[in-house]
Amino acid sequence: MPYTAPTHDQLLAINICAEIEHLAQSERFAAAEPDMVEAIVDGIGGFAAGEFAPLNRAGDLGGAKLENGIVRLPDGFAEAYEAYVAQGWNAIGSPTEYGGQGLPFTLACNVLENLGSANMAFTLLPILSVGAVDALADHGSDAQKSLYLPKLVSGEWSGTMNLTEPQAGSDVGALRSTATLIADGEHAGKYRITGQKIYITWGEHELARNIIHLVLARLPGAPEGTRGISLFVVPKYHVNADGSLGGRNDLRCVSLEHKLGINASPTCVMSYGDNGECIGELVGAENRGLAAMFTMMNSARINVGSQGVQIAERALQQAMHYAADRVQSARAGSPDRHSVAIIEHPDVRRMLLRMKSLTEAMRALLYYTAGQVDRGALGDEAAARRAEVLVPMIKAWGTDTGVEVASIGIQVHGGMGFVEETGAAQHYRDARIAPIYEGTNGIQAADLVTRKLGFEDGAVFAALMADVARDSADEPALQALANACADIGQWMRSDASLDDRLAGSVPFCTMCAVAVAGWQMLKQKRAVEAGHSPALAATKPVTARFFLDHIVTEAAGLKASATAGAGLLYELTADQLAG
Template identity: 80%
Template sequence: MTSYAPATQDQLLAIRVNAGIEELAQSERFAAAEADLVEAIVEGVGQFAAGEFAPLNRIGDLEGARLENGVVRLPEGFDQAYGAYVEQGWNAIASPEDFGGQGLPFTLACNVLENLGSANMAFTLLPMLSVGAIEAIEHHGSDAQKARYLPKLVSGAWSGTMNLTEPQAGSDVGALRATATPITDGEHAGKYLIKGQKIYITWGEHELAENIIHLVLARLPDAPEGTRGISLFVVPKYHLKEDGSLGSRNDLRCVSLEHKLGINASPTCVMNYGDNDECIGELIGAENRGLMAMFTMMNNARINVGNQGVQISERAKQQALSYAQDRVQSARAGAPGKDPVAIVEHPDVRRMLLRMKALTEGARALLYYCAGQVDRGSLGDDVAKSRGEVLVPLLKAWGTDVGVEVAGIGIQVHGGMGFIEETGAAQHWRDAKIAPIYEGTNGIQAADLVTRKLGLDGGEALTALLDDIARDAAGEPELKALAQDCLEVARWMQGDASLDDRLAGSVPFCTMMAVAVAGWQLMRQRDAVAAGAAPALADTKPVSARFFLTRIVPEAAGLKGSAMAGAELLYALPAERLAG
């Protein structure tokens, strides 16, 4: 399926109701985000994504990225589409105005990525990583580094990457071995020689951008062990001359591309730095404080990966609905006649399609609620900042789980044809499956929720969120009960539960929390539509919201027992007896 119809009306509803864009526009910083501009951006990027990125989705999956003599090649059309993306300024939506950006809310940057990613998830990983690099340099770079790197990153002429993982380290970033040796004399005095290998580097090598700005974690000589001894370095593919133009190639290279389950058009690179002991990098921020600086980029990326769950859900839902409307098979049960009907008329297919719709819209509501809190936090609202921090693991974990589930249902709607690659339904599932894994597995997100986020602001950040849900859900007994169940689990985890107990129940608790917030935000959408917002959704939103509140919310409530079961049973068998 090459077509993509942007969900413009539902996106605008979420941006207005869940993110509260009109309230954001009342601030001096975001005053430009007036209704007309917001609509123009959402409609414009949707049309761009459908016209430029969507037609490349299938060919990208079939042909993929190829490494030829150290150069990554993409299928025909990718360079033109990326050039159009840069030319139209979509990369600059929320970037700082001082460096060529438009300075608009992060919420609108999320919408750009949502549309691009629904059209072509693998391709959209390229600008997604650049957004994170921009934020890391903006927050932690020197004035000279900002002036040198940000204008080109903001425009999209250059792209950015994040380099954490090494073969022996995996998710244990503290185990990395890449080194950074200070240069004390010569033309590069004050900089560092970078040496080491990084794996799983998304868009680590390609020819679509003029330069690639790698952000690399490495250790200085005599640095402390573990995460306390990590520093962050900016390592460009091409050196920069004094006037900012490109110079010679730096001593770094892509030595191989990973052969993956999905996102085949996204080159996932094994990168070598300093094979010839000539790789030059610059320190960003303070020595041994690199993980803190990189976390700025990681937090951004986790929101954007949660967004990918929405993206792939929307695309899979659209394809499944199109197929169900076209595929004629069997008479409807109980019908007076025996004429076959489109499978969309069969009750179980209708159930699957409504579940896809409700989950997609719920995840979208959570995405924009989170984005709106991030925007408020950037304006100095500390309560919103803390709430945004609580929401990030919910969005990343549950949002990406939703992406996998909805893509899987899409295959099921296609029946046997879904298992056949020619239909393209399987691509959505294969692409979606990486999202619960990278940028911190969903288990790591859940662990973050029950450790750092559970105690944030003395526990008030999480409990205040649940209090707000319970207050607003007075007329929705299932949702109110789920909020109260979440509060009971949270209090148990803050009280009697051991660390092992909390971690053992972290994943079901994370799901409970995410569904509670998503249901709350869908309820707000439904009420806004009833009051006259989004007339185009007047007949659909009440149904999808009701499905979520009466079908999906009770499922999440059923996870309470698992969340509070403790860790004892998990260790009832020694590791060697698990296979017995």
Template identity: 75%
Template sequence: MVSAIVEGIGALAAGEWAPLNRTGDLEGAKLTDSVVRLPDGFAGAYGDYVEQGWNTIAAPADFGGQGLPFALATCVLENLGTANMAFTLLPILSVGAVEALFHHGSDAQKAKYLPKLISGAWSGTMNLTEPQAGSDVGALRTTATPIEEGEHAGKYRINGSKIFITWGEHELAENIIHLVLARLPGAPEGSRGISLFVVPKYHVNDDGSLGARNDLRCVSLEHKLGINASPTCVMSFGEGAGTGGECIGELVGAENRGLMAMFTMMNNARINVGSQGVQIAERATQQAVAYAKERVQSPRAGAADKSPVAIIEHPDVRRMLVRMKALTEGARALLYYTAGQVDRGTLSDADAAMRAEVLVPLLKAWGTDIGCEVASIGVQVHGGMGFIEETGAAQHYRDARIAPIYEGTNGIQAADLVTRKLGMDGGGAVERLLQDIAHDGAEESNLAALAQDCIAIGQWMRDTASLDDRLAGSVPYTTMCAVAVAGWQLLRQARAVADGAAPSLAKVKPVTVRYFIDHIVPEAMGLKAAATAGAALFYAIDSEALAG
């Protein structure tokens, strides 16, 4: 079954989604009269994705899902995202909506919305951000007013605007289920007063059929650096600009507990965004290797034969390609280790569930940083042609750059690690992970030393450092921990290949793992000084002087 899933999604990704990647970048999503249109081919490719059941892989069986491991769903999205990162944001958001409703929705809401969301016939969105409320979600102003009587009694009038809403409007799915954060009358200030509402594009009748259009619409599309085929919408809810009626929503979970419910969706999305770093790195690596094999220039340095050779033969190009492969494989190793811990946590392994929580910020932050680095190296391998849009290398670089920003910036991921995650189980959750690495990787002195450095820094951050000092060192510390975990998982892969697993990797895997441990791990060890330097230097000049 696993082989069939992997081969099948590879065929769909290569055959239908990949050919749309360049078209989507050049033509992009277009907004006309509040309707978002995608280039030719997108509707058919999404229809085949739905018809073949790919959206259902890890979804709950009670609502039409297959109930298979999250790791397999991760593989599905990785393949699709490698083929077409912008397009794959559509199912990523829908998967998150399924998670939020499954864990926090009422039985009636689950029955009404989950089957079509799980099939992919309907898509889902996450509506948090407002112009004045970016990372500070507690500053949002969208309101939800209870309806006391009439056909919508017990529901709420939603009024407000949201920005940066990924796939907030399109015609590929029959309905769009918006999950919207809003504030009830008299709610407490800040994040303690936020509630979550399900707001469908089309009302859903009791028999599951679609009713009238809700009063919501896309009023503009953002003009972005990349992911141009992904419509990033400014959404208006109940502001008289839609159907002229009222925007009606239903409360999900308890009043003023919306942020907790939304974080269920965000945690899933952060794993999948970490996967996007792997996706774009893989796509950039494949293209760079193919180009380097074809581009002939200059004889090999020091060779007796002065005939020009493919640039893949030159030492520095070879260095870049090996680095691209090693970083991509390291990020992928971290991705699937995280997915595996999520699966074990779902099966009631409390320690695995806690470890997954620790791994999520590592994956999201470092994985997306790697996507940017590898895409940048891919441009460099192409040389001057990499800076020319026609080769496509620049698109990977442009597409990758959003991933360290959305679903919580990488600085927020690092802050989460050194504040909340570092204190989990009295510090034991992070420390046990690093001790496992130091013990299992003891024969690799660099890897073991990196793990020990991370343990020592973590203890300093918990016991001695001020909050400012912790936050100032949070990003380098996050990188150190992520590289330690990735190196450990690559070491396990190398052992498996040496024992006969995956014979096709017998030549490449030992080299990429060796490069990671001998080159990437020492680079991470060099971040210790930055992780422990504290914040004093950053505030040695005031804001005015810094701006001068």
């Protein structure tokens, strides 16, 4: 079915949660005036609906195919990507000195949200390119920035992130790819790269004129583990000093993964240096590659959290359309025994309202996080640290909840949801990858309890929950949840063992995300009731109320799990558990 951009709710989140009018008061983001913001949100919504959405089903059915070393996409993908680049959507949040528009990250998030709701698999291409721009802008040399960024910013070239290897998985420190300095000749000062990487999203395709791979590898004699990893820029085609393209680099796509979903996104096994002539350039300092890559990963983790919103929105729209159209049974208790659309039945109403409430709350958390990132870019250190605390929440809870909403969407369809013809199953299949990549959600929760809780001796997290509790004085359940999160955070920092923290990390991360999302939904509700966004006057108070009354109270019930400790998890030996 067609995609319609939820423009009113997006603008509400951008204005109330990201507070973009405050950002526009700065010199850097002065262009983000209300008219500009509305034009971008309306424009990308229309573009996504018209160009990306019609390819979603064809991409799922046809998928990406590897033919003689070349990745082929279904008809229409090349033209849609060309239009995306031509209209400048890839450049929204990138630096102006390299051809970007220099607008807030918040608006760049909106571009990707709309594109991803329209076509999640396709949108992984610009998501990775945006991350490559961030990494090179922060860690590349002046020469690398001048050479690579203008065409990455425009989208003429695309970017990738190469971390994972077959033997390493999430343990990046176990990678074996190597980089050897070239002492003389044409490529003196550069490096020969050798190794294999797996799960490389959009690692090979023909939509962009060049692909700029950011590859982690080890130098000879480098320290073991993550301390000995360096980052290299490895183009598909060599780039001449004037920016023109040279010959093909010694790298290739060996195969494409056969996946549960996102079939139109080529997930590649990449081989570097089969002939000993894969040339790359060092980015940043030796053995500091993981720190540079994390610049890219933090951006990617927020945008992957956005994928929870994206797929939830698409599943929600399809479920609403089906429920309004599908006529079945009389409404229970009604004297009229004529069959009604299933949207009239109480349990279907419950499911739809849950889907809508969760989707809007994820969006509220997404744009609150994006607004904090933008404040950090303006020099607000407190906001920057808060954004780092929020990243595991939006990534983990956002993607888990995207899967939940997509699953409920299938349930609304009943048996018709379990067959492929309706398309509801695609949303669930597509959504299921998001809790896994860019660091599994268990890793996100572990990051929260082992690193982020300790920022400034716990003050960053404590201040966040204090803000939620203060602003929710008239919402006892939300205030109690925020206070419980603060108490558990203090216990984890002060008294809990590492095993106990990790055992409770996932439920704790969920509690925290729901507390912050509920806070932002409450702010939206108050704004709408005060006259903001009249188009949402009827719906927002109801969806916010549902979230506060149902989702917040459910999250409060996770306290026992968050504080249970690891003892029971190790009552059985590994053999007993597996037996």
